[in-house]
Amino acid sequence: MTNALRLLNRTACGAATLALFSVGGLVLANPAAGSSPMTATTAVNLRSGPGTANPVRSVLAANEAVTATGATSGGWYEVTTKAGVTGWVSQNFLRAASASPETSSAVTLAATSASATGEATTTAAVNVRSGPGTGHGVIGVAPRGTTLGTTGTTSGGWTQVVWQGSAAWISTNYLSASPVTSTPAAGQVRTTANLYLRSAGNASASWDTVLPKGSVVDTTGATTATYTEVIVGGQNRWIATRYTVAVTAAAPVAPAPPAATGTVYVTVNSLNVRATSAADGAVVGTVTRGTALPTTGNTDNNRTEIIHQGVARWVYSPYVSATAPNASGGGGGASGVAITGYDKLTPSAKRIVDHVVANHPQIRSIGGWRASSSYSGDHPNGRAVDLMIPNWQSSANAEMGWELARFFADNAATFNVSYIIYRQQSWNASYPARGWRGMEDRGSATANHFDHVHISVRS
Secondary structure: OHHHHHHHOOOHHHHHHHHOOOOOOOOOOOHHHOOEEEEEOOOEEEEOOOOOOOOEEEEEOOOOEEEEEEEEEOOEEEEEEOOOOEEEEEHHHEEEOOOOOOOOOOOOOOOOEOOOOEEEEEOOOEEEEOOOOOOOOEEEEEOOOOEEEEEEEEEOOEEEEEEOOEEEEEEHHHEEOOOOOOOOOOEEEEEOOOEEEEOOOOOOOOEEEEEOOOOEEEEEEEEOOOEEEEEEOOEEEEEEHHHEEEOOOOOOOOOOOOOOOEEEEEOOOEEEEEOOOOOOOOEEEEEEOOOEEEEEEEEEOOEEEEEEOOEEEEEEHHHEEOOOOOOOOOOOOHHHOEEEOHHHOOHHHHHHHHHHHHHOOOOOEEEOOOOOOOOOOOOOOOOEEEEEOOOOOOHHHHHHHHHHHHHHHHOHHHHOEEEEEEOOEEEEOOOHHHOOEEOOOOOOOOOOOOOEEEEEEOO
16 A cells, blocks of 8 residues: 555646546536535545645545545545545546546547567566656556566667556566566575576576675575575576575684694785685685794695684695795796796786785686787787686686686776676776676687686786
């Protein structure tokens, strides 16, 4: 009822317009002479006084019978419902009970018949309007889950539908080509990165939009090895599990640290400190070049256990040393990462390489400067890097590539990024609202950037 009151609150001030779409006409008889039976021509507000500034007492249903008391004021009639509620209604939404809708002298607009060429389902309760835009009259409300025929005609974010046999309009944002799910929610997760909403629980499934980082969505409880089923916009979709956390999950209690047996030093500009020895363990902090870290002597999965802020944590072994690094710093080729043409890269491109080397040990090969390029002058001018994805055919590593691509897109200003290409899609820092856009097929996996993330910088 609240929605109905809100939707109808504006109708009386536009009575002449809405009267064109009503099924009845204007009152022809003068009820002032005495009580007269009348009928509402559409759903309309019953107000405490003659005018839209007066509070709404009730809402008359279409074709509801009322009795005019004989009082009138400025085009408003006082009426009493069968339930005994007395109030005021604009004359534009009443007709004499004896007047037939078909023979009324009121001006009416014939409904435009329409034929459906497809169908869509509403994802929420939504207004059905006479035209494409909020300036057009509301002629009904379609509840969530209503499946309607569509004519194939759209206009400025509005879709033409078949409503009660006639053409009408609904905002496209509230329509889905798929039936609205009835799956109950089993829990909630929060996304830790921008994620594709896929049609199935695997990396090769089609996707239709991107769920922003930090979104909280309902889950169905269904999972695959690497994906979680969620409910977004009334639809069942799938997102990568590794980039989600349970909304209700409490922070893990850190165990007491073991005794230190020695010291190691950080040899790269920035190094992630992880909660576990897993390659994708949760990052709980970062340490910088030259930092001395107490170590327990334990190693696992090419990780070294250290004590960080009083808690046992893990760092990548190739990025620490038993001896302190010299003060000159450096980069490019450190810690066994193969980097081509590092010395000829611009400072911005070097910064990207240094960040990846320090924070993404999975990347073991990076392409930098080279003498020639088939598509642009960025590599020959030292303005581009290629982050090579190991075993790029695997869904987990492909998603790792997207994590890198999205990170640098989200931080384009910080790293002076110009554009990014990955898996035959491109993102341009000059037009971030366009998002990721498909590219032409260049032939091979490398030319289509399936096996690497290409990042170009402005200078």
